Amino acid sequence: MNPLVAPEQIVRPHRCALSVNVNKVAHLRNTRHLGIPSVARAATLCLQAGAQGITVHPRPDERHIRAGDVMELAALLKQWPEAQYNIEGNPTQNLMAFIRDVRPHQATFVPDSEDQFTSDHGWDVAKDADRLRPLIEECHGLGVRVSLFMDPLPEAMAAVRELGADRIELYTETYASAHGTPRQAEVLAQFTRTAEAALALGLGINAGHDLNLANLTDFIRAVPGVDEVSIGHALIADALEYGLGDTVHRYLRAIVDAGAAESLA
Ligand SMILES: CC(=O)[C@@H](O)[C@H](O)COP(=O)(O)O
Numbered sequence: 001m002n003p004l005v006a007p008e009q010i011v012r013p014h015r016c017a018l019s020v021n022v023n024k025v026a027h028l029r030n031t032r033h034l035g036i037p038s039v040a041r042a043a044t045l046c047l048q049a050g051a052q053g054i055t056v057h058p059r060p061d062e063r064h065i066r067a068g069d070v071m072e073l074a075a076l077l078k079q080w081p082e083a084q085y086n087i088e089g090n091p092t093q094n095l096m097a098f099i100r101d102v103r104p105h106q107a108t109f110v111p112d113s114e115d116q117f118t119s120d121h122g123w124d125v126a127k128d129a130d131r132l133r134p135l136i137e138e139c140h141g142l143g144v145r146v147s148l149f150m151d152p153l154p155e156a157m158a159a160v161r162e163l164g165a166d167r168i169e170l171y172t173e174t175y176a177s178a179h180g181t182p183r184q185a186e187v188l189a190q191f192t193r194t195a196e197a198a199l200a201l202g203l204g205i206n207a208g209h210d211l212n213l214a215n216l217t218d219f220i221r222a223v224p225g226v227d228e229v230s231i232g233h234a235l236i237a238d239a240l241e242y243g244l245g246d247t248v249h250r251y252l253r254a255i256v257d258a259g260a261a262e263s264l265a
């Protein structure tokens with residue numbers, strides 16, 4: 001296949017999956033020694049409400065998701081064969097041990113330092129290629145899809161493809177900050193160009209970070225071919241108001257409203 005088909009030739013019937021990131025449930029749980037709220041129970045409620053996946057980011061300092069959560073969710077998701085398990089992290093730190101143990105559907109490589117407040121940048125593929133290539137190959141050998149957390153840089157997509165990654169995850173904080181401002185269209189266009197470049201190379205597209213009920217539909221409408229959005233912070237905050245099941249329905253409705261999923265009926 002021509003590795004650079006023209007964007008207008010990309011026709012991909014698309015559904016966009018919602019993967020709920022449960023980091024913040026674990027964050028709250030960790031502030032007491034009571035075991036509540038339960039991460040597994042929260043994940044179950046999200047799946048029962050129709051979420052198509054669960055995401056965790058087990059950071060080395062275990063500030064929220066702990067190793068026990070990763071294993072408990074792996075056992076839970078065996079009861080939900082249609083649902084996808086996405087484990088995020090820095091593969092040069094603690095991520096690969098989880099990937100080897102759990103073999104999730106997807107590993108999302110994120111270039112975070114150990115003490116980082118939150119994820120705030122994508123990979124510099126030119127600089128990191130030699131370290132990432134064998135780790136991507138190892139994941140593929142384990143049957144695990146690999147997504148690279150990336151800033152919206154169209155020119156970086158060829159290097160991502162050359163590395164052998166299956167998908168990119170568009171780091172959407174700059175979009176979320178610009179949403180509802182005069183810069184929205186300009187910032188969104190950069191994400192659209194990046195997605196078109198990725199699709200032209202046969203890469204799948206995920207997206208995440210600071211997505212919420214206010215900005216999600218506009219993003220999915222504008223950016224072609226989004227396979228999966230992983231949403232945590234805002235969704236868990238919304239659940240304090242609407243309850244987890246109703247909140248998941250609201251996010252699924254936002255994806256339907258963007259035309260990227262069938263109606264919830
Ligand atoms: C990679 C990314 O943007 C998020 O998935 C990440 O999980 C956020 O980490 P915290 O929940 O620790 O802020």
Ligand SMILES: NCC(=O)COP(=O)(O)O
Nearest residue numbers: 021208209210230232233
């Ligand atoms: N990869 C993004 C994610 O999993 C959740 O990010 P956020 O919604 O907590 O900002």
